[in-house]
Amino acid sequence: MDARNSWGSYPDAQGRFGQFGGRFVAETLMPNILALQQAYEDAKADPTFQANLDVFLRDYVGRPSPLYFAERLSQHFGGAKIYFKRDELNHTGAHKINNCMGQIFLAMRMGKIRIIAETGAGQHGVATATVCARFGLPCVVYMGATDVERQSPNVFRMKLLGAEVRPVDAGTATLKDAMNEALRDWVTHVKDTFYIIGTVAGPHPYPQMVRDFQSVIGRETKEQILEREGRLPDALVACIGGGSNAIGLFHPFLEDEAVKLYGVEAAGHGIETGQHAAALTGGRPGVLHGNRTYLLQNDDGQIIDAHSISAGLDYPGVGPEHAFLKDTGRAIYLSATDDEALDAFQLCARLEGILPALEPSHALARIGEIAKDVGRGGIVVMNICGRGDKDIFTIANALGAKV
Amino acid sequence: MPVARLTNAFARAKAENRAALVAYVMAGDPSLESCAAILDGLPGAGVDVIELGFPFTDPMADGPSIQRAGIRALKKGTTLRKTLALAQAFRVKHPKTALILMGYLNPVETFGYQEFSKEAALAGVDGAIIVDAPPEEDGELRAAMAEQDLALIRLVTPTSDAKRLATLLKGVTGFIYYVSVAGITGDKLIETADIAQAVGQVRLASPLPVAIGFGIKTPEAAANTAKIADGVVVGSALVDVIATAYETGQNGAQAGASFCQSLSRAIMDARLEPIV
Structure with missing residues (x-):
């Protein structure tokens, strides 16, 4: 098949x-x-x-979450129109x-x-x-x-x-x-x-x-973008720890082959340092926690500790469907370092007045390149899967600020 | 030979009207050298089958004792390959005592199923228990091991109903491991009467010997289990005895052997007393 x-x-x-x-x-x-x-x-x-x-x-979580045109960020990069799916506005602040x-x-x-x-x-x-x-x-x-x-x-x-x-x-x-x-x-x-x-x-x-429970993100996105733009987006972008927000966004679009899918993993201090959480980029297939997937592991099959500034991405594995989407080429997996995520966080805060969580800040770190790659007249949708309030102490610490 | 060595170990015990003693030791705990000495002492202490654990960073079915043993072993650089070398050194000196490996799938996947089976057979290993490879997932490994005449032992648990039992017993060789707790290794044992009933169901469905384990900590508990089982597995308790000995500056190999001796005596005497 x-x-x-x-x-x-x-x-x-x-x-x-x-x-x-x-x-x-x-x-x-x-x-x-x-x-x-x-x-x-x-x-x-x-x-x-x-x-x-x-x-x-609807009544408790607050769905559907809005689809927001991030106009200033789009102008900043000068490429495709960037939309944010606002899952950080859900009750409890994340997807x-x-x-x-x-x-x-x-x-x-x-x-x-x-x-x-x-x-x-x-x-x-x-x-x-x-x-x-x-x-x-x-x-x-x-x-x-x-x-x-x-x-x-x-x-x-x-x-x-x-x-x-x-x-x-x-x-x-x-x-x-x-x-x-x-x-x-x-x-x-x-x-x-x-x-x-x-x-x-x-x-x-x-x-x-x-995935099925999270697919509400992608189903809403599809409906909202069709209403706003009258067509499907050219690319979707989401961060990947285990990958639940990404698969929720991607899944309703899998069969729309013209829609490019980008997952962004946490590269920590850099893939080359070995201190990262990018299982797809820097790992290989193995078995952990009940499934076979890409894992950070050594030559003996022992699991290696992940590292990321974002606790939500700090996991040595990844969902098996992402492993499959990587190997089949349906989705493209990139990565962003701690520093890149911090920069993207600050950019989003200043330009859009939104404090994203450190997790989606990793996706934000790659969105400029993706928007430029898609080009003017194109449409990119990124899921802001969580809000950054929980991270302010971590961020203050990383920026050397006192709170 | 390998599966036969397992079968023979249980048959010898049966001929002596006793249960076989199955002892679990973590490879490389507290070090590869000390572990070799510990293993050396087990056959003389009445151990019929050795379960040699190979460590994994994420042992999701193990309690604190075996978790800690695994961490100690990993810190000493223990790998699956070094575990096989340990088994081979043991086999050279002890041709009769059965030895199976116990651990998690990922190190075996990394090794490669074919390669692992070949190397294990060469090292004189008789089989393996892979905790996170249920029947739905163990087909490929089972085939690779069968080619080398190695047994892939399955676990039957208190959650296994009649339908599940049929799935579990299909294609199994060596012996059947009945997990006597609905929990992790070292948890509290469930009621003997309940175990007896469950083991009865297993016996009706399979002619293979049934060993009982998870939660047997004392000679008394071993004796009680020995009345209804073909094999008694002691793991966490032995791991603890050895660890405590090393921590207090005593000879761990000697401590392990004398604990096993007390277990094997209790098992030997168990069927001489009337069943209570």
Whole structure:
């Protein structure tokens, strides 16, 4: 089968996107994973499920998020028109809640009475704690001890929302270790617990399910740009950690082959230094956290610590569908360093009056080149997947300012 | 020979009316040299099957004891290749004791399934348990290992229902590993009566020996398990005994061997007492 004509048909029944994806978990979890897959398929086929979800996405999350013409930034670069999809305006300040809302509806449908999640920057943890508070379910969030320290405002937000935040000291005490610990919790509480994974990684059906819940970003974008410009954009741009906001933006456009897709990974101190989080650019395929994908790893298959100024991108893997889109050439993956992201952040703040999170600042760092490449008369849409309020202390520190 | 060595280990124990003792040791913990000495002491202490762990940075099904052992091993530069060298050195001295590897898939993927199977067979390894390769994902590796007559052991768990059990038992060789906790390694053991019932289901479905593990920490627990199982697996507890010995300046190899000796005695005596 030619992948090019059937992008929407992935993953296959085994959860594979080509060679990527799959279900690489301990046997104890397999019955749960299979039950989850069944429950998700049932929910998708039930129109009331989507209808209930849509009401909450509208009234609680604040969807649709606006599509905004970034006029001054467009003028600054002198190329294509740049639009921002404003997912940072969602309740809780990022795209993460789109997925959490979908998964908590599924958890309730499955009769689960306890929610667990992992978080890096804390945005997914906050979004999970938020939906748990709204629907009255107990919530445990695993967070690397290093991240607990550098994202303390989000830790406090989660606590205010009634969640229990469990710092994880194991390994490097960052997102990947939080995910290990959440998986261990799940293995130990398989019967009553629902694990809300925050990105398009993990065992099947998570990469598909999270993508579907995040695809609301791309569906809205398509409708909005057609209304505004009467045509599809020439290019879409998004940052990539695990890749959930990017796949959410890209997926409804996969079969529109004329639309170029650009993902921007975190190059940290620079790909050549080895201190980065660019799994697609600087890694190779392997198996971690339930799926086969591109990973930062050494010659023995040991996972290497990622580095990025942005805690949300600080992960040594990437969603398997991105690995597939890279290998098939459907999407192009670039990277931006810590410094480039900081510069782009400041530029956006001054020209557009928007403080983007450090994550989408990486995408912003490449948008000038992409806009010039597309050229005048063209259209580029970038997703601002989170707002930068959470990052002001990190940014102040990096810029040598005192807050 | 490799699968046969496993089968023989269980058959010998059965002929002596006892369960086989399966002992888990992390390769390279606390160092490759010390680990070689630890392994050397196990056959004499009554260990029938050795599970030699190879470390992984992200052991998502392991509790704190084996997580820490893995970190110590990685700090000493332990790799899958060095683990195989350790196995080979052991095999030269101990032709009868069965030895299987236990770990996660990514180091094996990196090695290459074919290459790994060939090298493992050359090193005298008899099989492997790959924790994150369920039946849905282990076909290619299973085929590569079968070509070298290596067993790829599957885990049966308290969450495995009848339908799942059928999937798990398909194509399996060597022995069946029943995980006695719905949790991670070293977790609290579930009720013996529940285990007995579950193991009964496995026996109905397969003629292979059934070993029980995850959560057996003492000679008493080993004895209780030995009454219903063909094999008793002790992992985290042994790892802890060895680690504690090294931390307190004692001989870890000796400590490991004497702990295994106490387990093997308890297992030996278990079936002499009436079942309670």
